[in-house]
Amino acid sequence: MTDTQWENLSNQAIFVAGVVYFLALLAHLVEWAALRKIPSYETPTTGRTAMFGRLGVLLTVIATGVHFVALLGRGMAADPNRVPWGNMYEFTISGAFFVSLLYLVLHRRFQLSWMAPLVVGFVLAASMTAVIWLYDPVAPLTEALYSPWLVIHVVSAIIATGAFTLGGITSALFLLKARSERRAAERVEERVAVPAGGVATGEPLGRPAATQEAGGSGPRTGYLARVPDTATLDRISYRMHAFGFPVWTFAVLITGPIWAHEAWSSYWSWDPKEVWAFITWVVYAAYLHARTTAGWRGRNAAILALVGVATLWFNFIGINFFSTTSQHSYAQGVEDGGAVQAAVVAVGPAVAGQPASGSSS
Amino acid sequence: MSDHDPARPGTTPDDEPTRRPGELGVRELGRWTWRQLTSMRTALVLLLLLALAAVPGSVVPQEDIDALKASQWRESHPTLAPIYEKLGLFNVYETPWFAAIYLLLMVSLVGCIIPRTGVYWRALRARPPRAPRNLTRLADHTTYETDQAPDVVLARAVEVLRGRRYRVEVSTGSTDGGAGSTDGDRWVSAERGYLREAGNLLFHLSILVVLVGFAMGSLFGYKGGTIVVVGKGFSNNVTLYDDFVPGSLFRQEWMEPFAFDVTDFDIEWLTDGPAAGQARKFVSHLTYTEEPGGPEREYDLRVNHPLTIGDTDVFLIGHGYAPVITVRDGNGDVAWTGPTIFLPTDGTFRSFGVVKASDARPEQIGLQGELYPTFGFQAGEDGIGPYSAFGDALDPLVSLTVWKGDLGMDDPGSQSVYVLDTSKAEQVTKEDGSMFRLDLRPGDQVELPDGLGTVEFERLERWNRIQISQTPGKLVALTGVSLALLGLIGSLYVRPRRVWVRARRTGSGDDARTVVEIAGLDRSGGGDVPAELAEVQAGIMETPASKEQDA
Ligand code: HEM
Numbered sequence: 056m057t058d059t060q061w062e063n064l065s066n067q068a069i070f071v072a073g074v075v076y077f078l079a080l081l082a083h084l085v086e087w088a089a090l091r092k093i094p095s096y097e098t099p100t101t102g103r104t105a106m107f108g109r110l111g112v113l114l115t116v117i118a119t120g121v122h123f124v125a126l127l128g129r130g131m132a133a134d135p136n137r138v139p140w141g142n143m144y145e146f147t148i149s150g151a152f153f154v155s156l157l158y159l160v161l162h163r164r165f166q167l168s169w170m171a172p173l174v175v176g177f178v179l180a181a182s183m184t185a186v187i188w189l190y191d192p193v194a195p196l197t198e199a200l201y202s203p204w205l206v207i208h209v210v211s212a213i214i215a216t217g218a219f220t221l222g223g224i225t226s227a228l229f230l231l232k233a234r235s236e237r238r239a240a241e242r243v244e245e246r247v248a249v250p251a252g253g254v255a256t257g258e259p260l261g262r263p264a265a266t267q268e269a270g271g272s273g274p275r276t277g278y279l280a281r282v283p284d285t286a287t288l289d290r291i292s293y294r295m296h297a298f299g300f301p302v303w304t305f306a307v308l309i310t311g312p313i314w315a316h317e318a319w320s321s322y323w324s325w326d327p328k329e330v331w332a333f334i335t336w337v338v339y340a341a342y343l344h345a346r347t348t349a350g351w352r353g354r355n356a357a358i359l360a361l362v363g364v365a366t367l368w369f370n371f372i373g374i375n376f377f378s379t380t381s382q383h384s385y386a387q388g389v390e391d392g393g394a395v396q397a398a399v400v401a402v403g404p405a406v407a408g409q410p411a412s413g414s415s416s
Numbered sequence: 417m418s419d420h421d422p423a424r425p426g427t428t429p430d431d432e433p434t435r436r437p438g439e440l441g442v443r444e445l446g447r448w449t450w451r452q453l454t455s456m457r458t459a460l461v462l463l464l465l466l467a468l469a470a471v472p473g474s475v476v477p478q479e480d481i482d483a484l485k486a487s488q489w490r491e492s493h494p495t496l497a498p499i500y501e502k503l504g505l506f507n508v509y510e511t512p513w514f515a516a517i518y519l520l521l522m523v524s525l526v527g528c529i530i531p532r533t534g535v536y537w538r539a540l541r542a543r544p545p546r547a548p549r550n551l552t553r554l555a556d557h558t559t560y561e562t563d564q565a566p567d568v569v570l571a572r573a574v575e576v577l578r579g580r581r582y583r584v585e586v587s588t589g590s591t592d593g594g595a596g597s598t599d600g601d602r603w604v605s606a607e608r609g610y611l612r613e614a615g616n617l618l619f620h621l622s623i624l625v626v627l628v629g630f631a632m633g634s635l636f637g638y639k640g641g642t643i644v645v646v647g648k649g650f651s652n653n654v655t656l657y658d659d660f661v662p663g664s665l666f667r668q669e670w671m672e673p674f675a676f677d678v679t680d681f682d683i684e685w686l687t688d689g690p691a692a693g694q695a696r697k698f699v700s701h702l703t704y705t706e707e708p709g710g711p712e713r714e715y716d717l718r719v720n721h722p723l724t725i726g727d728t729d730v731f732l733i734g735h736g737y738a739p740v741i742t743v744r745d746g747n748g749d750v751a752w753t754g755p756t757i758f759l760p761t762d763g764t765f766r767s768f769g770v771v772k773a774s775d776a777r778p779e780q781i782g783l784q785g786e787l788y789p790t791f792g793f794q795a796g797e798d799g800i801g802p803y804s805a806f807g808d809a810l811d812p813l814v815s816l817t818v819w820k821g822d823l824g825m826d827d828p829g830s831q832s833v834y835v836l837d838t839s840k841a842e843q844v845t846k847e848d849g850s851m852f853r854l855d856l857r858p859g860d861q862v863e864l865p866d867g868l869g870t871v872e873f874e875r876l877e878r879w880n881r882i883q884i885s886q887t888p889g890k891l892v893a894l895t896g897v898s899l900a901l902l903g904l905i906g907s908l909y910v911r912p913r914r915v916w917v918r919a920r921r922t923g924s925g926d927d928a929r930t931v932v933e934i935a936g937l938d939r940s941g942g943g944d945v946p947a948e949l950a951e952v953q954a955g956i957m958e959t960p961a962s963k964e965q966d967a
Pocket residue numbers: 339340343344347428431454455456457459463521524525526528529616620623904907908940
């Protein structure tokens with residue numbers, strides 16, 4: 056296949072993947088709409104509802120496969136062939152791919168079916184954002200990106216991004232779930248405290264419902280009812296973060312500086328991408344501390360996890376719009392700077408074009 | 417963080433320094449402050465503060481990173497600039513308030529590590545704690561009944577737990593039975609995951625190592641840049657740098673006495689595809705000596721492939737053009753000749769430069785203007801005028817305006833070689849008063865009006881921008897983060913657990929059964945204890961017949 060054919064294949068593949076993700080999302084929405092009518096302690100394993108659930112997962116698998124073809128096509132379309140991590144478009148679709156892949160890999164182990172609509176929705180939104188706003192034609196890598204560190208650094212940054220994103224989604228659900236559990240507990244208290252005039256004690260009638268609602272899972276139908284209890288969510292979220300944190304450390308505090316040292320002559324220069332990668336790292340360190348600190352456990356830790364994802368994705372995409380001094384080339388075009396700066400820009404969009412922290416370096 | 421809460425519930429039990437009664441006054445206050453400072457909550461708040469404090473540096477241009485952007489910013493924000501200046505916002509990472517946060521964090525860290533190391537040391541040598549009296553009170557527990565004798569069950573439990581790499585402690589039977597146990601309290605107590613705390617301590621300790629390495633770099637190192645015309649050389653001497661940023665404790669005698677020549681420079685231009693116009697594969701061919709008189713070596717300097725000489729690294733970070741311009745003055749003497757560095761202003765290598773022929777007589781001559789490596793011209797109303805179509809020097813042209821008179825070279829204060837001071841000079845015009853402009857291709861020589869002299873564009877040369885830095889402590893920092901990562905892995909993935917198994921005989925005679933209780937405690941909060949207990953139980957119950965015989 057020629058390079059152009061690969062590029063076309065890649066463009067078609069990302070489009071097809073988008074459509075299939077969308078169908079997967081629809082399938083999960085149908086599933087969850089149907090599940091609303093069934094009490095949460097029943098899990099249908101046969102019938103239409105279950106079928107839609109399985110269909111959703113199947114479609115996600117297909118979409119992820121096609122998504123991979125899109126990435127492969129980007130790499131094969133370049134001359135010489137390369138990893139598909141040369142610009143923001145490629146980073147974003149790669150990041151979305153890893154979120155999806157990680158979700159599928161962990162699906163069975165952590166029983167993540169409750170996460171399906173959110174993950175698929177997120178992946179769909181991220182890849183479509185890339186297609187619509189970030190698209191760039193295939194181009195050879197700028198000089199500074201020719202380095203084995205590109206692969207190591209970007210792969211680790213993107214994997215960590217995937218794990219943190221799933222962890223963030225879990226933490227968001229934790230907060231919603233915690234709120235609904237609290238509400239349910241309040242409702243139960245009201246019911247128990249004010250026994251309806253007519254009914255004798257309220258006790259025998261009230262208690263079973265109370266324990267079920269308060270201890271179990273808030274309301275008994277609806278989406279949140281099927282999300283695992285807060286303790287489980289907290290554990291899953293912790294696991295994702297505990298996986299992501301060392302990988303992120305490796306990406307932004309080891310491989311990033313090593314590469315920066317080779318390409319820019321300084322292993323740490325407080326470049327905006329570096330600053331935000333550091334901020335993200337510190338926020339996640341705070342999250343891990345918060346989980347073991349009284350008064351911070353649970354809710355506050357979950358909020359910190361959300362702050363973490365926010366800084367993570369801000370660094371990934373947002374900082375490019377706020378700062379113009381980044382050496383991470385893919386973040387900006389060549390600018391007319393003043394004299395000396397221009398001398399640096401000169402080596403390129405190349406040297407002034409830099410490693411990708413993916414979200415980091 | 418400062419709420420006075422003597423009990424301070426919630427910090428992990430392990431890191432809680434116990435409050436001793438009977439100490440008052442200053443000492444008490446000191447202790448209290450120290451405890452607050454070294455508490456988890458303070459560490460957490462300081463971490464968040466550190467994250468917050470790092471933000472402005474990514475938004476406001478930083479002096480050390482991009483001095484030009486910083487000064488432009490100052491000019492365009494005249495009211496804010498002085499305030500920002502006072503707050504140190506142009507140098508966030510060196511301000512006292514930024515330093516205060518991380519130094520406090522480090523103090524807190526040391527205060528945290530030392531006592532915990534002691535606690536850990538004792539815990540390492542301690543036996544697993546005896547079983548709590550009532551295992552079924554623990555959140556995670558299971559119970560089953562069996563016909564096997566308690567001894568058999570417990571022997572099997574020891575085997576299973578050892579197999580799962582627990583450190584195991586066995587009750588010694590009735591004599592060791594807890595108060596109130598009638599027929600001897602028999603249990604097995606097991607613990608594992610000691611490496612978690614070791615990892616955690618290693619991680620926190622390594623942060624200090626990283627900081628030391630980082631500090632060494634910024635105190636004792638330096639970073640400088642120089643522009644070298646291809647064919648020329650450089651020797652490592654402060655005076656030969658174009659810009660030089662030393663660390664605050666840097667000493668010149670630490671500079672290594674190397675020297676190099678840039679013998680040749682290769683570059684490849686892309687002529688098609690979406691990246692057409694970009695340059696690739698720039699290679700600077702160097703010959704260098706590590707010290708005067710030392711053997712001469714060669715090195716191909718490329719992006720991502722710095723040359724390391726001793727402690728110093730040499731990087732290629734930029735390139736551009738240097739037209740060789742010769743100015744002869746009114747008397748016919750050469751007032752200026754040589755490669756003149758033009759700085760690129762965009763990706764097409766359209767470049768700007770100046771010539772200051774201050775020795776020219778009768779009047780000084782100044783030239784300033786642009787170089788177009790591949791000259792193009794777009795005329796017309798919305799035309800952009802002259803431009804460079806391509807970065808490679810396919811059809812180079814310099815276009816210069818000419819100034820005569822006082823170039824301000826004698827004024828006090830240093831003058832940038834890239835800027836022509838035209839405040840006291842007069843622009844040279846044609847006889848009809850219109851602007852006089854030199855458009856020269858290599859080989860062209862043009863006579864200036866008014867008998868000022870001639871200007872010749874002999875040929876085009878190239879320059880390389882070389883960055884040179886000495887960063888002591890970088891290996892210390894690298895070792896630090898690597899150890900930190902190792903510690904982190906231990907700290908996050910090792911699951912510290914305790915498991916207890918108790919076997920009790922109930923009933924009597926033929927009805928006698930053994931009740932087995934298994935309980936577990938996960939000390940990391942991430943673990944799945946019920947699953948672990950289920951596996952332990954399955955292990956103990958496995959193949960009872962054969963085990964019974966062995967026993
Ligand atoms: C530079 C500042 C610090 C950073 C980046 C940092 C980072 C971390 C990280 C990433 C963890 C998670 C690893 C784990 O769960 O074991 C952790 C755990 C921990 N940190 Fe820190 N830390 C810092 C300072 C401190 C300080 C000052 C203290 C003492 C007050 C402290 C006490 C702890 C404790 C007790 C744990 C273990 C929590 C557990 O039991 O899981 N840390 N720290």
